[in-house]
Amino acid sequence: MQYWLMKSEPDEFSIHDLKNRPGKTEAWNGVRNYQARNHIRDGMKAGDLAFFYHSSCEIPGIAGTMQILDKACPDPTALDKLSKYFDPGSDPANPRWYLVEVKFKKQFRRIITLTELREHRTLQEMNLLKKGSRLSVMPVTKKQWDYILGLE
DNA sequence: GCCAACGTTGGC
């Protein structure tokens, strides 16, 4: 069992949107960064848990939790010419981009803001808080996971 | 393989 943090712009897709999806599940598509891809494709397993992080918005922070439903599969939007995530260099015979299905677990009573996370010494090693970090999918240690749950 | 130019992310 591993823990993760996944970013989404709430204007595009928020935890509220996930909660309101049929079955409360969604294909987490559109990841187009190799390091993030590797975490999805090689690291994630069914049953893993992830924080849902709201980025590029008024109050960036962790909005809740979700569960990884299955191992990764190729992201079909990479091959869809009509998708904004279309990647012309992508080869159907040798998929470049992957996605996982996620399921809503919990919406926090409040957003645990980026500013607040930075105030905690225990969390200073988090990739999220490192200068210049832009990774949209990253591992979280159990210690960090438990600590953040305790902040709600 | 180097690296300049360009594109993107994402906080502020």
Place this chain on the structure above:
DNA sequence: GCCAACGTTGGC
């Protein structure tokens, strides 16, 4: 909207 930091592309 600005811009720092990072990733990718492509000429050489």
